[in-house]
Amino acid sequence: MTRLSRTLLADGRELLYFDDAGTLPRDPATLVDNRDLPPRAEPGEVRFDALSGDWVAVAAHRQSRTHLPPADQCPICPTTPANPSEIPAPDYDVVVFENRFPSLGPVTGELPHAGAPEHSGWGLSAPAYGRCEVVSFTPQHTGSFAELSEQRARTVIDAWAQRTEALSALPGIKQVFPFENRGADIGVTLHHPHGQIYAYPYVTPRAGVLAAAAAAHFERSGGKESLAASILRSEQNDGSRMILEGEHFSAYVPFAARWPLEIHLVPHRHVPDLAALDGAEREELTVVYLDLLKRLDRLYPTPTPYISAWHQAPLVAGLRESGRLHLQLTSPRRAADKLKFLAGSEAAMGAFINDTTPEAVAERLRMVADPALATAAPQEGKHA
Known part of the structure; x- marks a missing residue:
């Protein structure tokens, strides 16, 4: 402990x-x-x-x-x-x-x-x-x-x-x-x-946008389903962007990924933040998170730069209830020797243009799994 x-x-x-x-x-x-x-x-x-x-x-x-x-x-x-x-x-x-x-x-x-x-x-x-x-x-x-x-x-x-x-x-x-x-x-x-x-x-600008979308979906569902749960189910049903699926967590490349490399890691249970995770969830998160970071570094001959961002529900009534913990792991690296820079469209307009397809990125991330983890780690996405 x-x-x-x-x-x-x-x-x-x-x-x-x-x-x-x-x-x-x-x-x-x-x-x-x-x-x-x-x-x-x-x-x-x-x-x-x-x-x-x-x-x-x-x-x-x-x-x-x-x-x-x-x-x-x-x-x-x-x-x-x-x-x-x-x-x-x-x-x-x-x-x-x-x-x-x-x-x-x-x-x-x-x-x-x-x-x-x-x-x-x-x-x-x-x-x-x-x-x-x-x-x-x-x-x-x-x-x-x-x-x-x-x-x-x-x-x-x-x-x-x-x-x-x-x-x-x-x-x-x-x-x-x-x-x-x-x-x-x-x-x-x-x-x-x-x-x-x-x-x-x-509440930061990005978190405000995410929280508003989550709250609207939660209201439309009559308080029965979070937006994160709905998206995860859709990604699992499609399968082409799934990276791995565990007992408590799953990881996928989002359908509308903004960055050349982008992974979302989400808990299966509705929890607002890291503090709400129980012991079994933290144990699996430890294994899965290390696995994802290692996959990023296997993509190219040199270590991949990244931002690991833990999105947690805002501490505001009306946004807290529908918000859900998730990790957004992103990298501007679009090739071994190329980075994506936020130029006019992204920096001025906030309108992202991705140089990669989420499905191709997910496929590459499935291919670089560590064989030693095949029996110990959560299973690969169903289309691996």
Whole structure:
């Protein structure tokens, strides 16, 4: 069972150690951060875009954040005498800590209402309420999530679940978003395998669109079926885009995929977030998620850059009930030596043009399954 230890860094930021099952209890002395850090920066701000109805975070202080440091200066490697890092302990399994250069937070609160009929919303701003956390998957400076052991991957999933529950309870938080940016082509600023968690004081634009569609479908069905369940059933019946089907989770390339590589991983049970998954579901998620990441890396001779985005139901009445947890795993890689860039149509209009067919991508992802998992992992899609 994952064990949790809490401490504070020298500037007051929270840090949590999540230990693998079987790890020995931590020496309390290793929880002390002895660095002389400057006080935390004041929160940035969020500004309301009256044209779109979106909130935009303004975080100029992030210009000075750490950018691709050498291994001996990595801020999330374990502390050494030569490198007093963000992690006081000389070793760890998984850690989560408040970002030193956050886009949101550290304070939380309610944003002002932007929908008053007598006000256009122009000029409306507020403190950048919320929370931004870093999740380090391993003390090893090199590697990737796909190379973690199943035990370590399960610890990360337990950490995501615990942080989802804790952050969801903070005042003013409307959405919790765990994610990983992997690869220089995605724009990572640290080579060390890690992810992040954002707790937003508003429902993000993409989540708002997804939640509205889910709520409308739920209402049309008389509250009997979620949109995610309906889509999964349709994908299973068609079969051409299925990648794998398990007892608790299934993965497929969506019918209208926007990206050259795009995978949706969905639970069979209606759950709003990672915190709601039971033990059996987390066990299977560990295996399936590692499997999907490894398939991405088998597609080409070099590692595939990706964004792993965990969509969780917003913490808003009317959207929470119909929203359903799912993973959106995407990559801009459209060939071994080509990337898709968001140019005019995508960046300006939000109108995506895909250079690949979802059916062909699904076929390739089925073909690169690890033969060693054939008897232990969930079964392949029926058209494999």
